[in-house]
Amino acid sequence: MAGLYLHIPFCKQACHYCNFHFSTSLKMKDEMVAAICRELLLQKNYLEGETLETIYFGGGTPSLLSQQDLDLIFGEIFKHYPISAQPLEVTLEANPDDLTGLKINELRQTPVNRLSIGVQSFSEEDLRFMNRAHNASEALGCVQDAQSAGFENLSIDLIYGSPTTSHEQWAENLETVFKLKIPHLSCYCLTVEPKTALAHMIKKGQAKPVDDEHGARQFEFLMEKTAVAGYEHYEISNLALPGHYSRHNTSYWQGKKYLGVGPSAHSFDGKSRQWNVANNAQYIRSLQAGELLFEIETLTLVQRYNEYVMTGLRTKWGCSLLKIRGLGFEAEFSEGAKQFLQDGTMERDGDIFRLTQAGRFLADGIAAELFAESEN
Numbered sequence: 235m236a237g238l239y240l241h242i243p244f245c246k247q248a249c250h251y252c253n254f255h256f257s258t259s260l261k262m263k264d265e266m267v268a269a270i271c272r273e274l275l276l277q278k279n280y281l282e283g284e285t286l287e288t289i290y291f292g293g294g295t296p297s298l299l300s301q302q303d304l305d306l307i308f309g310e311i312f313k314h315y316p317i318s319a320q321p322l323e324v325t326l327e328a329n330p331d332d333l334t335g336l337k338i339n340e341l342r343q344t345p346v347n348r349l350s351i352g353v354q355s356f357s358e359e360d361l362r363f364m365n366r367a368h369n370a371s372e373a374l375g376c377v378q379d380a381q382s383a384g385f386e387n388l389s390i391d392l393i394y395g396s397p398t399t400s401h402e403q404w405a406e407n408l409e410t411v412f413k414l415k416i417p418h419l420s421c422y423c424l425t426v427e428p429k430t431a432l433a434h435m436i437k438k439g440q441a442k443p444v445d446d447e448h449g450a451r452q453f454e455f456l457m458e459k460t461a462v463a464g465y466e467h468y469e470i471s472n473l474a475l476p477g478h479y480s481r482h483n484t485s486y487w488q489g490k491k492y493l494g495v496g497p498s499a500h501s502f503d504g505k506s507r508q509w510n511v512a513n514n515a516q517y518i519r520s521l522q523a524g525e526l527l528f529e530i531e532t533l534t535l536v537q538r539y540n541e542y543v544m545t546g547l548r549t550k551w552g553c554s555l556l557k558i559r560g561l562g563f564e565a566e567f568s569e570g571a572k573q574f575l576q577d578g579t580m581e582r583d584g585d586i587f588r589l590t591q592a593g594r595f596l597a598d599g600i601a602a603e604l605f606a607e608s609e610n
């Protein structure tokens with residue numbers, strides 16, 4: 235079973251911290267939808283007949299698609315891709331300012347059955363600092379409206395660690411989540427990516443720098459509060475009430491195949507990774523000519539091992555020594571893991587090595603220490 239990701243590269247305005255691929259001009263939206271449909275046709279054999287169990291519209295801002303756009307894309311998907319027998323999980327990322335009552339009702343008429351809403355914060359000051367297109371009342375209202383319309387399978391994104399997010403505000407954001415009984419959370423620490431507006435503003439002294447310690451304290455508070463509220467911390471950035479894991483993202487972490495469609499989208503077939511050109515005009519032109527414009531890399535054993543360690547350690551499922559042995563890196567991994575078992579950032583349960591709560595603060599650093607540089 236496999237996943238399908240569709241990248242919708244348009245946004246109303248640029249959030250100050252964002253380094254994803256998107257354009258704020260919607261002029262080419264119709265051509266883009268046609269190009270995506272064309273790519274769906276051209277790539278119909280990529281998954282070698284494996285059935286789809288999840289579809290995920292990410293971006294960018296997929297909630298900028300009209301119902302007609304979605305009908306065209308779904309029409310193409312259902313024409314060319316076999317669907318798994320178990321119910322499909324169909325997620326659409328949506329921004330609060332797009333989720334009017336009308337839009338939510340339109341989405342209910344489509345196969346979309348899970349919304350991932352880019353709330354980020356319920357505080358006006360945070361949202362202004364991030365240059366989000368929505369305000370605090372839209373953040374709250376859209377979740378309530380989506381729930382009233384029958385979207386029970388909801389996820390929201392939250393950002394912590396912003397200089398504008400006081401401890402009280404972070405606590406209030408989490409209280410709001412618990413009151414609304416939102417079953418899935420994706421929580422990210424604000425990071426300053428190079429070449430973003432935020433990086434520029436900090437350099438010019440127009441914005442306060444981001445403090446790692448402040449972010450770490452809010453991450454700790456997140457883990458404490460969500461555990462008490464019954465959420466399972468199943469991946470470093472993802473928490474869910476029982477039965478509400480993101481099946482799509484879990485498939486990525488478990489190394490299943492997926493096809494990514496749209497500019498900058500990545501695909502993985504078990505052996506190689508490929509990524510589409512990250513330029514809207516070039517993507518459209520190539521598809522109009524019936525060609526796919528992408529780069530491809532066949533993963534070496536070292537890359538497969540390093541990726542497995544990187545993603546495995548971020549999840550509650552951890553890394554299996556058996557699997558690592560199969561890749562030929564048991565000795566390196568066991569040797570490298572010793573120090574983390576000793577200092578309490580990692581624990582072992584039979585064949586499985588996973589991070590402890592203390593280790594979750596250091597996940598990327600621990601994984602990097604365990605990486606291999608060459609094959610044995």
Ligand code: SF4
Pocket residue numbers: 244245246247248249252253254256293294295329352
């Ligand atoms: S809406 Fe999402 S993709 Fe668009 S600029 Fe903001 S963070 Fe980036």
